[in-house]
Amino acid sequence: MSKIRLLVGTKKGAFVLTAGGKRKRWEVSGPHFAGWEIYHLKGSPVDPNRIYASQTSGWFGQKIQRSDDGGKTWEPVGDKFVYDGVPGTHKWYDGTQHPWEFKRVWHLEPSLTERDTVYAGAEDAALFRSVDGGQNWEELPGLRGAKGHLWQPGAGGMCLHTILQDPSTPGRMFVAISAAGTFRTDDAGKTWKPANRGLKSPYELPDPDAEVGHCVHCIALHPSRPGTLFMQKHWDVMRSDDGGEAWHEVSGNLPTDFGFPIAVHAHEPETIYVVPIKSDSEHFPLDGKLGVYRSRTGGNEWEALTKGLPQKDCYVNVLRDAMAVDSLEPCGVYFGTTGGQVYVSADAGDTWTAAVRDLPALLSVEVQTLP
Amino acid sequence: MIRVVLPAHLRTLARVQGEVQLEVAAPATLRAVLDALETNFPVLRGTIRDHVTLRRRPFVRFFACQQDLSLEPPDTPLPDAVVTGAEPFLVVGAMAGG
Numbered sequence: 001m002s003k004i005r006l007l008v009g010t011k012k013g014a015f016v017l018t019a020g021g022k023r024k025r026w027e028v029s030g031p032h033f034a035g036w037e038i039y040h041l042k043g044s045p046v047d048p049n050r051i052y053a054s055q056t057s058g059w060f061g062q063k064i065q066r067s068d069d070g071g072k073t074w075e076p077v078g079d080k081f082v083y084d085g086v087p088g089t090h091k092w093y094d095g096t097q098h099p100w101e102f103k104r105v106w107h108l109e110p111s112l113t114e115r116d117t118v119y120a121g122a123e124d125a126a127l128f129r130s131v132d133g134g135q136n137w138e139e140l141p142g143l144r145g146a147k148g149h150l151w152q153p154g155a156g157g158m159c160l161h162t163i164l165q166d167p168s169t170p171g172r173m174f175v176a177i178s179a180a181g182t183f184r185t186d187d188a189g190k191t192w193k194p195a196n197r198g199l200k201s202p203y204e205l206p207d208p209d210a211e212v213g214h215c216v217h218c219i220a221l222h223p224s225r226p227g228t229l230f231m232q233k234h235w236d237v238m239r240s241d242d243g244g245e246a247w248h249e250v251s252g253n254l255p256t257d258f259g260f261p262i263a264v265h266a267h268e269p270e271t272i273y274v275v276p277i278k279s280d281s282e283h284f285p286l287d288g289k290l291g292v293y294r295s296r297t298g299g300n301e302w303e304a305l306t307k308g309l310p311q312k313d314c315y316v317n318v319l320r321d322a323m324a325v326d327s328l329e330p331c332g333v334y335f336g337t338t339g340g341q342v343y344v345s346a347d348a349g350d351t352w353t354a355a356v357r358d359l360p361a362l363l364s365v366e367v368q369t370l371p
Numbered sequence: 372m373i374r375v376v377l378p379a380h381l382r383t384l385a386r387v388q389g390e391v392q393l394e395v396a397a398p399a400t401l402r403a404v405l406d407a408l409e410t411n412f413p414v415l416r417g418t419i420r421d422h423v424t425l426r427r428r429p430f431v432r433f434f435a436c437q438q439d440l441s442l443e444p445p446d447t448p449l450p451d452a453v454v455t456g457a458e459p460f461l462v463v464g465a466m467a468g469g
Contacts, residue, residue, distance in 0.1 A: 035380060059430040059464045060380055060418040076384070076414045080422045 004326055005070065005368040006334060007051060008342060009038035012360035014053055016071040019355070023332055023346040026355040032074060033065065037104075040321055040364040041071075044110035044118075048368050052077075052118055052134060054105040062104050064120075066134050077134035081105070081122055084141035090124065091152035100124045100144070107321060109163035121160030125151060125177040127189065140189035143175065147194060147212045154179035154215050154234075161320055162219050166226040166243075174229065174244060179204070179215035182231070184244050195244030199233060217260045218320040222269035230272050230299070232262040232320070237274055239299050250299020255286055261323035265348060266331040270298040273325075273333060273349060275318040284315040292335065294349050308352035309343065316341070321364035328369055336362030373404055373449070374459040381419070381462065385412040390459060399454045401433065402445035419462060434461040 006017040006026075013031025032038075036055045044050040049070040055063040062081065065074040081102050092098035103123040111117035120128040120137060126144060128137040143160075151158060159178055166172035171188040174195065181196040194211045202208040204215055215234035222228065231238040231247065235258050238247040251257035256276045265271035272295050278286050285291065290309040293302040316339035326332035333345045340359040343352045375391040382388065393407045402425075409416045420427050425445070427433070432441040436450045436458050452458040 034383075057380065059378075059428065060384075061428060062417065063384065063414075079417055082423055 002328055003370040004328070004332065005043075005048075005370055006324075006342065006355070007041035007043065007053075007071070007364075007366040007368070008336060008359065008362060009040050009053070009321075009364035010340075010360040010362050011037050014038040014041055014055075015356075015359060017342065017355055021328055023326075023328075023344055024353075026344075028356055029071065031360075032071070033063075036063075038363065039104060040107045040366070042108050042110060042366050043368045044115060045112050046110070046115040048370055050110070050115065050133075052108040052110065054108055054120070056104040062102070064105065064108075064134050078130065078136050081120070081126075081128055081137050082139070083126060083144075084139040088144070088149065090144075090148055090158065091150055093153065095152075097149065100126070102126075103157065104159075106159045106161045107163055109165070112165050112167055119163050119173075121163050121175065123157045123159035124153070125158045125160040125180060127160055127163070127175055129189065140185075142185070142190050143183060143192045146183050146192040148180075150212050151177065151180035152213060162216075164219060164221055164226075164229075166221075167223045168226055172226075172243070174219060174221075176216040176219045176231075178217065179213060179234075181212050181214040182216050182219060182229075182244055195240075196247070197245065198240070198247035199231075199238065200236070200249075201234070204234060218262050220262045220264050220272070222264045225269040228269065228298070230262050230264060232259050232274055234258065234280060237262065237299060250295070252295070252300030252302055254293055254302050255304075259318075260320040261318060261335065263323045263325050263333065265333075266325045266327040267329065268296070268331075271296045271348070272298065273323065274302075275323065275335060277317060283317040288313050288315060290314045290316065290337075292333070292345075292349055292352075305345070305349040305352070307350065308345075314339075319363055321366075322362050324365050324367040326367045326369045332367070334365050334367055336365040338362060372456050373399060373407075373453060374456055375404065375408060376459045376461045377415075378462060378464040380464065381415060384414050384418065387412070392456075395454075399449045400446050401440060401443060401449065404449060404460055405445075430465040432463045432465050434463055435459070 002021040008015040013034045015030035039054045041053040051067045053065040087100035089097035107121040109119040116133045162176035164174040184195040199214040229240045292305045316337035323335040338361040
């Protein structure tokens with residue numbers, strides 16, 4: 001009998017939710033690290049009971065916690081994130097150059113194949129790697145060589161928030177950074193190149209087609225088809241069919257193409273999910289009606305999935321790392337809101353129920369499908 | 372023996388309750404007490420001062436004997452009352468936000 005474990009990061013601690021394969025009855029454990037911002041938790045695909053958590057505080061800085069028993073107990077591991085060499089500068093809000101300064105870890109991505117390897121996406125944007133289970137971290141500085149001096153923070157900070165590993169091409173990874181764009185490496189992180197051709201940002205950039213500077217909110221891929229990438233940009237839902245060489249828009253009939261997360265169905269590589277948000281100045285659903293939108297055609301044709309979601313007076317947001325899918329049949333879809341709800345669909349998005357309703361504001365949701 | 376009072380979040384991280392007591396070699400300075408604290412509780416490295424520069428984090432303050440020591444140079448000797456253990460050395464998370 002399968003079991004689902006949700007790893008939930010909030011503004012005031014971490015929570016671990018568990019349920020059986022029916023995904024009906026949820027047990028809640030937490031808050032872990034109460035009072036701290038938990039930007040992200042993620043389990044190792046190699047050893048699912050090994051889970052990492054990014055614990056941060058404006059007062060006391062960055063800690064990384066690791067559990068080796070599925071989130072029951074935690075031990076702090078290394079948290080010394082030092083940029084390689086002389087860190088140099090990036091573009092500041094006013095256009096001047098500004099030194100790189102570490103602020104926090106937004107995203108942790110354990111290796112698909114190595115138990116002790118884990119990647120960390122940082123603000124100010126950089127990618128770090130640990131090969132000893134999080135005890136020691138080294139930057140992969142080639143990323144910032146991809147025109148890093150031109151990267152400029154957006155309103156949410158210059159964060160590296162998405163790390164995708166290509167399961168079929170060793171050494172290939174993608175990262176996404178607000179507000180710099182998407183980048184690809186084919187040599188396990190030594191060298192990187194911008195992967196933003198086709199993105200257009202006429203409201204955000206002096207050159208709408210710039211090589212870097214696009215505010216990419218999230219990217220996703222299906223492991224069986226890693227050359228196809230999906231992107232929720234600041235505005236626009238995008239798609240690439242050549243590993244990020246070129247992108248085209250697939251917003252289609254979405255009521256608004258602003259949003260944060262994007263996810264791919266576990267068994268259908270052309271089925272994708274977004275949560276449309278009204279605009280960059282009004283971070284809540286259109287008309288107070290919360291809806292996930294699903295495309296079964298890889299974009300362009302979208303259907304609203306609202307059954308079980310609030311359809312009046314709902315003004316929450318769904319952040320970029322707060323949507324995930326499980327690998328059961330039918331595929332489960334999960335997302336969390338800034339209002340503290342974790343919504344669950346055990347039927348690929350057709351109907352929704354709340355696993356919990358009153359957590360602190362959610363920053364991230366990850367799901368583990370356990371035997 | 373120098374007595375150190377930590378803010379609640381750092382007590383939780385260090386897995387201590389109440390005050391921490393530290394042996395600090397003379398001369399007992401701000402730097403020496405923080406070095407001793409981090410040696411005894413490595414998990415606190417990076418939480419009070421930066422890992423590399425060892426500069427105080429902006430929202431952390433130091434107080435003792437009703438004095439704000441936060442802006443004093445690291446090699447400033449601690450007040451005698453702190454060195455003798457009569458008064459604690461306070462690490463405080465600044466009130467900020469709303």
